[in-house]
Amino acid sequence: MNDHEAIRQRLLAQKQELLHRAAKVRADITRSSGPLDKDFAEQVVQMENDAVLAGISEATAAELAQIGRALAQLDQGSYGHCSRCGEVIDARRLQALPYSDRCISCAEAAG
Numbered sequence: 455m456n457d458h459e460a461i462r463q464r465l466l467a468q469k470q471e472l473l474h475r476a477a478k479v480r481a482d483i484t485r486s487s488g489p490l491d492k493d494f495a496e497q498v499v500q501m502e503n504d505a506v507l508a509g510i511s512e513a514t515a516a517e518l519a520q521i522g523r524a525l526a527q528l529d530q531g532s533y534g535h536c537s538r539c540g541e542v543i544d545a546r547r548l549q550a551l552p553y554s555d556r557c558i559s560c561a562e563a564a565g
């Protein structure tokens with residue numbers, strides 16, 4: 455459980471960083487300084503909805519989506535299981551890639 459809490463903190467920090475980066479990209483592209491909604495959860499929705507329009511790179515948007523899914527899995531207690539075969543994902547893999555949702559064999563099989 456402590457491991458999962460540590461991972462949750464890492465994911466949240468990573469998410470903040472990505473949102474910050476995305477906000478900068480967004481500001482650069484639109485050249486508008488319209489403030490985001492004050493509510494953080496609402497900001498996330500805004501960022502996700504506007505991801506493509508705002509010119510956020512697909513990689514950043516995909517990473518945010520993966521982090522969001524991993525956080526949801528942590529809440530649901532299903533974190534750390536392969537989404538394809540259901541096996542437990544190796545802890546070292548999760549350390550290296552906290553939002554990974556596939557075990558090594560499935561990740562390799564998928565290419």
Ligand SMILES: [Zn+2]
Binds near residue numbers: 536538539540541559
């Ligand atoms: Zn698997």
